[in-house]
Amino acid sequence: MRRIKFCAGHRLFGHGGKCEHFHGHNYVADFFVQGDSQDDVGRVLDFSDLKKRVKGWIDEHWDHSFLIRDTDENAKQALSMVVPSRFFVMPYNPTAENMAKYLLEEMCPEALQGTGARAVRVRVWETDESFAEAAIQNQHDSDDSYVTSETISL
Template structure:
């Protein structure tokens, strides 16, 4: 049997969507929420898959060090990089793709999370990024450990 836990971490970051063509191409920011889902087949002597405090320390630690109060920028967005480089101090984190909520969830799942937890500490199997109170994107490992992306916006349901 597999057991899954989730730890929610809040952080603030700025970004822009390169070549978006709409208002999201402008610099702007969000109060993000990241949900980290960890699964494991076994429990420790206390009955936990992973101690929530450990998940918080590792995931929040990574976010605080890399993304919190930073601008997340696509590495091909030379205009944004040049503009942000004019301001000191300025925290900038370059991503290999546009910093959409989907890509942020994917990065946390595929790149950041594997380095955070040792064998037997549980495995991050899903990351959900809330960009607003009404919209999130999620990256999850499938049965064969490939990443599956999805996004949900509840704002469209408000019109019903």
């Protein structure tokens, strides 16, 4: 597992509550990877290589960006008027659940290609007390995944 921290803004299109407003979080994403074998040193994937690959993608696409839903034309228009501006369009609302799903199903296969490692679980912490997780149930079939969320009382 490798933990990556990043800052991003979002809004939940159609939410109806305060999360429909633009706002941001200091996110933490935990990436759990597995492999069928270990290298001569005894690693599935060197932690520094995992960091370079997943943090590199997050830094390029999500860190200090706004995550918005593809059908949220109002947000696209508003963010396009701000120069400079960074936003990332997602195929669904950028909830913590959907962010974990996107990282697991879309980003990780691309970022880990050629390493022999595969992501089996991604946990996205939106706050210190709340996270959502996407995981592959059958770890050899990336089409069989589930998403869950949890709030921790401290």
